[in-house]
Amino acid sequence: MRRVLDSIANIFKIPDLRRKVFFSVGMVILYRLGGYIPLPGINVQALWGTAQTAGADNLLGLYDMFVGGALSRATIFATGIMPYITASIILQLLGAVIPYFQKLQKEGEEGRRKLTQYTRYGTLFIAGAQSLGMVSYLQSLSNQGGAFIATPFAGWRFMLMGVLSLTTGAAVIMWIGELMTEKGIGNGMSILILVGIVSRLPIYIKQEVVLLTAGGREPTSAVVIIVGTLLFIAAAILLSQGTRQIPVQYARKVVGRKVYGGSSTHLPLRINAAGVIPIIFASSVMFIPTVIIGFLPEGGFKNILNSAFAGGSLPYNIVFGVIIIFFAYFYTAVQFNPTDVADNMKKYGGFIPGRRPGKQTSEYIDRILTRITLPGAVGLALIAIIPVFFMTKVAVGNPGIAHALGGTTLLILVGVIIDTLQQIESHLLMRHYDGFMKKGKIRGRR
Numbered sequence: 001m002r003r004v005l006d007s008i009a010n011i012f013k014i015p016d017l018r019r020k021v022f023f024s025v026g027m028v029i030l031y032r033l034g035g036y037i038p039l040p041g042i043n044v045q046a047l048w049g050t051a052q053t054a055g056a057d058n059l060l061g062l063y064d065m066f067v068g069g070a071l072s073r074a075t076i077f078a079t080g081i082m083p084y085i086t087a088s089i090i091l092q093l094l095g096a097v098i099p100y101f102q103k104l105q106k107e108g109e110e111g112r113r114k115l116t117q118y119t120r121y122g123t124l125f126i127a128g129a130q131s132l133g134m135v136s137y138l139q140s141l142s143n144q145g146g147a148f149i150a151t152p153f154a155g156w157r158f159m160l161m162g163v164l165s166l167t168t169g170a171a172v173i174m175w176i177g178e179l180m181t182e183k184g185i186g187n188g189m190s191i192l193i194l195v196g197i198v199s200r201l202p203i204y205i206k207q208e209v210v211l212l213t214a215g216g217r218e219p220t221s222a223v224v225i226i227v228g229t230l231l232f233i234a235a236a237i238l239l240s241q242g243t244r245q246i247p248v249q250y251a252r253k254v255v256g257r258k259v260y261g262g263s264s265t266h267l268p269l270r271i272n273a274a275g276v277i278p279i280i281f282a283s284s285v286m287f288i289p290t291v292i293i294g295f296l297p298e299g300g301f302k303n304i305l306n307s308a309f310a311g312g313s314l315p316y317n318i319v320f321g322v323i324i325i326f327f328a329y330f331y332t333a334v335q336f337n338p339t340d341v342a343d344n345m346k347k348y349g350g351f352i353p354g355r356r357p358g359k360q361t362s363e364y365i366d367r368i369l370t371r372i373t374l375p376g377a378v379g380l381a382l383i384a385i386i387p388v389f390f391m392t393k394v395a396v397g398n399p400g401i402a403h404a405l406g407g408t409t410l411l412i413l414v415g416v417i418i419d420t421l422q423q424i425e426s427h428l429l430m431r432h433y434d435g436f437m438k439k440g441k442i443r444g445r446r
Helices: 002-011 015-034 044-054 059-066 082-097 099-105 109-146 156-183 188-214 219-241 277-295 300-308 314-335 338-347 359-394 400-404 407-430
Strands: 243-250 252-255 258-261 264-270
Touching (some): 015 156, 015 407, 082 099, 082 156, 082 314, 099 109, 188 407, 219 359, 243 359, 277 314, 277 359, 314 359, 338 359
Antiparallel strands (some): 243 264
């Protein structure tokens, strides 16, 4: 414990790291403040009562947790960062099939700048469509007797002001996330999701305490929830840290009187090389049907779709799991290029025993990576799905706890925290300070 406190104190001894941490904290405060500014014409108390009655055992409840409760409060930040993530997914998919975007990905800084600009435009377009769905949903609830939209703002005025406010809020969130990534510590977008989840946890913990004291929850059920949560966290950590090490040998070179190389090392291939990105991408994709359903007329078909895409339903979990596996393979292929790795090894005199440098080495690495990604992707999908079933069965009468302690939130929490600690660790070690671990190593995602 003392070592951890000393490492935290060391953070503030490094001016650059201290500045990054304070900047990220300031951006988080700004993000949280925006999550409490309601849309024009909204009666927050009436809307909050409706949201509390509806509960959180659905996809909108999970979305509300990602945005820190901004959706249930109908604030200007209710869209969260999902439009940005969806736009990023579309651009990466286009980069895999359209030569123009493939060319941009290989053009270095200039290409990345253009892709970032396209992502921003796509974010605004998606945020506008998503905002229209949210505002229409709020308008329909108010027409059914919700009475949380003020009369002067009812109708087209509320629709116009709501869409403009939500789209502007999405642009501000995108700006905050990009600034945090550029000038702060950690990945800005992932940290914003982390903040949204953490901000909701005290509410669910308070609910559990009230249930326990009032006799609404059996002590054994509470113990099972705690133990189950710890086990799922351990499984998430093992999945994020698991690697397959490929032995690599470097040839010995004699330059003048000095001998270089001749060492043996390992090439670590992560079982879950994509980290929590597939979870975040899949969650973003699963929100799209909900937005589309909001535009459908009332009737039996809409009710069927609502039941099919309700959080925790069998069709939802099957589709969710398949999308996670797909994005695990897709993002691993985008992030890790076996040909580049093989070329770099050949350039510096490295080789895998039994494999010729070059094409044969890249094919071998690609084959190993494909094999280990399958259990990693399946494990990622299972950890995202199984805890929801487990918590729902145990937390009878309070299904919202399933989303607070479900696999999706746990994986995001573990992944983002490990990544952020890994960045802080690298800053500490570069300045010759002790890290958080005994041997000064925290391994994060690639």
